[in-house]
Amino acid sequence: MTIETLADLTDPARTPRLVVKVGSALLVGKDGQPRRAWLAGLAAEIAAARARGQQVIVVSSGAIALGAAKLGLAKGGRGSLADAQAAAAVGQIALAGLWAELLGAQGLTAAQLLVTLEDLDDRRRYLNASATISKLLEAGAVPVINENDSVATQEIRFGDNDRLAARAAQAAQASAVALLSDVDGLYDRDPRQPGATLLPRVQGVTRAIHDMASTASTSGMGSGGMTSKLQAAEMAGRAGIVLAIINGTHDRPIARAVEQDIGTLFLPRRRDKSLKSWLGGRQRLAGALVVDAGCAEALARGGSLLATGITATEGAFKRGDPVAVKDADGRILAHGLVEYDAGEVAAIQGHRTEELEALLGYAPRSAVIHRDQLVLL
Known part of the structure; x- marks a missing residue:
């Protein structure tokens, strides 16, 4: 009821x-x-x-x-x-x-x-x-x-x-x-x-x-x-x-x-x-990821956040920290638990999945933020 x-x-x-x-x-x-x-x-x-x-x-x-x-x-x-x-x-x-x-x-x-x-x-x-x-x-x-x-x-x-x-x-x-x-x-x-x-x-x-x-x-x-x-x-x-x-x-x-x-x-x-x-209601976040329009559309369809769609990294977050996901105009689209430290995200942003292992030196995770750890606002 x-x-x-x-x-x-x-x-x-x-x-x-x-x-x-x-x-x-x-x-x-x-x-x-x-x-x-x-x-x-x-x-x-x-x-x-x-x-x-x-x-x-x-x-x-x-x-x-x-x-x-x-x-x-x-x-x-x-x-x-x-x-x-x-x-x-x-x-x-x-x-x-x-x-x-x-x-x-x-x-x-x-x-x-x-x-x-x-x-x-x-x-x-x-x-x-x-x-x-x-x-x-x-x-x-x-x-x-x-x-x-x-x-x-x-x-x-x-x-x-x-x-x-x-x-x-x-x-x-x-x-x-x-x-x-x-x-x-x-x-x-x-x-x-x-x-x-x-x-x-x-x-x-x-x-x-x-x-x-x-x-x-x-x-x-x-x-x-x-x-x-x-x-x-x-x-x-x-x-x-x-x-x-x-x-x-x-x-x-x-x-x-x-x-x-x-x-x-x-x-x-x-x-x-x-x-x-709980994640959507957080008021304090450790940083932010700025994404392009194509990535924003993919997230709206229920996708995970991949490195290729990230255009900028803000803050000194660590793996597992909650971060905001923003569009190019600064509008917050989502909150999520990030799978990489800020320095790693900065190194791989804009790159395709098949390029990440060479950049990181180890096998990449499935996403920068998996859809199960991401909530659209």
């Missing part, structure tokens, strides 16, 4: 496992204090979902905002990396306690998972996180996941919890992600403009869909905008996971969205296997 409407998000047969993402502006008021009444309503919605037979994972922002209020830091704790890290260290304790209290009032046990980009980009650590989430759900707990902002840096971080929610959904093998936002969903233009129309359903995220998005975070408190939500929809969609954007500013927002059918549902066009969905 597949998800086709917002109402399906509350159907345990269609959505047995749901990820709910809560942003900072929804969780924390402008005074820096948690919005307890609103959160209590959301906790009740999570309890209702559990009573229906659904498993729920929460991806919760708010640690930096809560910690900044306690420490008296300017700009909500986002004035500098050091401020954000210090605020997160203080605020994460308050955030975990808040969820434990509110879910506990509903008879549920909260479990905290703090992750970094590397935890979910490294295959072994990703599988460990997946196993932990599954065990917690089997035990009846509600995992509450957040980026570990006290150690994350600008270079090694998700940057927003929209993409973290999609990545967590992949790891949890969830059916759907509900991003609670400050707007009703995706509009065909800036929703503040006259005549802007809400898009109820989107079948795959295309370049035209991206052109509709705004990168701004309207609250000034969070780090995401509509662009990050579309990137999350792409990431979830590669694993066959539905993603919904719904307005979280109302009381019991999930029930409102479902009952009134207000929101945007992103329906996936594919379902990659576990390895490929």
Whole structure:
């Protein structure tokens, strides 16, 4: 059974496992204090979902905002990396306690998972996180996941919890992600403009869909905008996971969205296997291979990446590293696990297969990136 409407998000047969993402502006008021009444309503919605037979994972922002209020830091704790890290260290304790209290009032046990980009980009650590989430759900707990902002840096971080929610959904093998936002969903233009129309359903995220998005975070408190939500929809969609954007500013927002059918549902066009969905969702790559038009066409038909189609090599990657595959215009076509070190690829790029042994000094592998280790974006 597949998800086709917002109402399906509350159907345990269609959505047995749901990820709910809560942003900072929804969780924390402008005074820096948690919005307890609103959160209590959301906790009740999570309890209702559990009573229906659904498993729920929460991806919760708010640690930096809560910690900044306690420490008296300017700009909500986002004035500098050091401020954000210090605020997160203080605020994460308050955030975990808040969820434990509110879910506990509903008879549920909260479990905290703090992750970094590397935890979910490294295959072994990703599988460990997946196993932990599954065990917690089997035990009846509600995992509450957040980026570990006290150690994350600008270079090694998700940057927003929209993409973290999609990545967590992949790891949890969830059916759907509900991003609670400050707007009703995706509009065909800036929703503040006259005549802007809400898009109820989107079948795959295309370049035209991206052109509709705004990168701004309207609250000034969070780090995401509509662009990050579309990137999350792409990431979830590669694993066959539905993603919904719904307005979280109302009381019991999930029930409102479902009952009134207000929101945007992103329906996936594919379902990659576990390895490929993980590979497609990687944000940090070790380098890139630039390919010609003929090679790009062969990849689109399901072929492997051969040396003859490579025109340039970027980065200092090693065999087994994840790399991007780009066309001549710099557009990323795919991610893949490369079979050679960067120096070897540079030596064989543009050469035919029968020439490679003489160039390498040993029998070549079947491809620079085998199609089983490559995912088209």
